[in-house]
Amino acid sequence: MKSLGFGLVLSALAGPMTAAELGAVDEPIKLAINEWTGQHVTTHIAGEMLKAAGYQVEYVTAGMMNQFQAIGDGDVHATLEIWSSNVSDEYAKQVEAGGVVEIGDLGLDAKEGIAYPAHVAEICPGLPAWEALMDCAPQFATADTIPLGRLVDYPADWGTPGADRMIGLALPFKAVPAGSEGALITELRAATEKKSPLLITFWQPHWAMSAYDVKFVDLPVGNEDCFTDPAWGPNPDAVNDCDFAPSRIFKAAWSGTEEKWPAAFEILSNYQLSVEDQQPMMGAIDVDGGSVETVVAEWMAANQDSWRPVVDAALN
Incomplete structure (x- = not known):
């Protein structure tokens, strides 16, 4: 790409400013x-x-x-x-x-959620319904997670929203934090190229949503009670048994x-x-x-x- 300087931007400012106004x-x-x-x-x-x-x-x-x-x-x-x-x-x-x-x-x-490349729906029939993951978890297992499926979660210092949903919905998945945003993209790219199973915590806006045809899992629509009251939602024993709160x-x-x-x-x-x-x-x-x-x-x-x-x- 051709680099563009900002000389014309600076010269185009309207009127002189005093130090007091600018600070x-x-x-x-x-x-x-x-x-x-x-x-x-x-x-x-x-x-x-x-x-x-x-x-x-x-x-x-x-x-x-x-x-x-x-x-x-x-x-x-x-x-x-x-x-x-x-x-x-x-x-x-x-x-x-x-x-x-x-x-x-x-x-x-913005939107955040549990997501997958579109081809994964062929590996786990029933997606995007979240209940499909109950039966399909072994398809997502790796050597480090067997017998549980593997969810690639956000980097550890971004929090654990994916892990929270796996626990809240009692899904048989182990959440593994990605090392970085780049690592999440690497997972999406590899899964798309190999047509392999992948469940991932992801968000939009992001260019990868269209580049890798990423779809969100349909999680139960929640409210504030979902995050504070275990009795609310499909799992009476846990909180976070619902979709991400609107971001x-x-x-x-x-x-x-x-x-x-x-x-x-x-x-x-x-x-x-x-x-x-x-x-x-x-x-x-x-x-x-x-x-x-x-x-x-x-x-x-x-x-x-x-x-x-x-x-x-x-x-x-």
């Missing part, structure tokens, strides 16, 4: 980089918007589950793609302590961000990104081999109507 432009705003490609895209777009406004930006590698202490301490200043279904207890603690503040929804229409994707910042960088706080609070924009960029990186920086630069150059009004509104 501490001599100090970098540090944005958290978590473990998945979509989050990298989300964060780099936000970072380039801040740069276009005149700020310095640093990207700081931070685990999704353990980033909130650093944000609460002011060592990292914002994180831009928090999934409500996968957020750590530390987040609530830091919000309660006053070091972290929520800054609005990102705008992605809300939102943003958070260090509580001192608004005072230190007022315009930046407004930009990050109003920043939105759609599935239609994010998902192709993920494919351009993970499938086509483009760098995050190049792919984001090309998108921003081609889509100024999508992001520039947010920057301009904060500076005027």
Whole structure:
């Protein structure tokens, strides 16, 4: 891909800004980089918007589950793609302590669940109904899980939502955490190429949903009682015997961000990104081999109507 610079973006800003409106432009705003490609895209777009406004930006590698202490301490200043279904207890603690503040929804229409490549329905007749997995579990067994089937769950530091469903629904599967998002993709690619059985915890938006024709298992539709009351749902002895709660994707910042960088706080609070924009960029990186920086630069150059009004509104 051809790399596009941002000189014209910076020169196109409307009107001079004072240091008071921008805040501490001599100090970098540090944005958290978590473990998945979509989050990298989300964060780099936000970072380039801040740069276009005149700020310095640093990207700081931070685990999704353990980033909130650093944000609460002011060592990292914002994180831009928090999934409500996968957020750590530390987040609530830091919000309660006053070091972290929520800054609005990102705008992605998301779904998480137990999934499989479409060809697996031939191996396990009855899918997508979850009950089919009761009888088909041996088809998914490996040397490490026999006699149980194998579920490839999220990386360990993303939580254990897949394992929770196997226990909640009393399905005869052992959840094995993937090492990374890349490892999940490797599993999908290998299963698709070999037409082998695979059950996996996965999510959308993600380019792999279409690339590998990924389908979600139909789990029982739940409500809050599913996660707190064992008597609710098909398994009277366990919680989590239902589908994933609808995922809300939102943003958070260090509580001192608004005072230190007022315009930046407004930009990050109003920043939105759609599935239609994010998902192709993920494919351009993970499938086509483009760098995050190049792919984001090309998108921003081609889509100024999508992001520039947010920057301009904060500076005027």
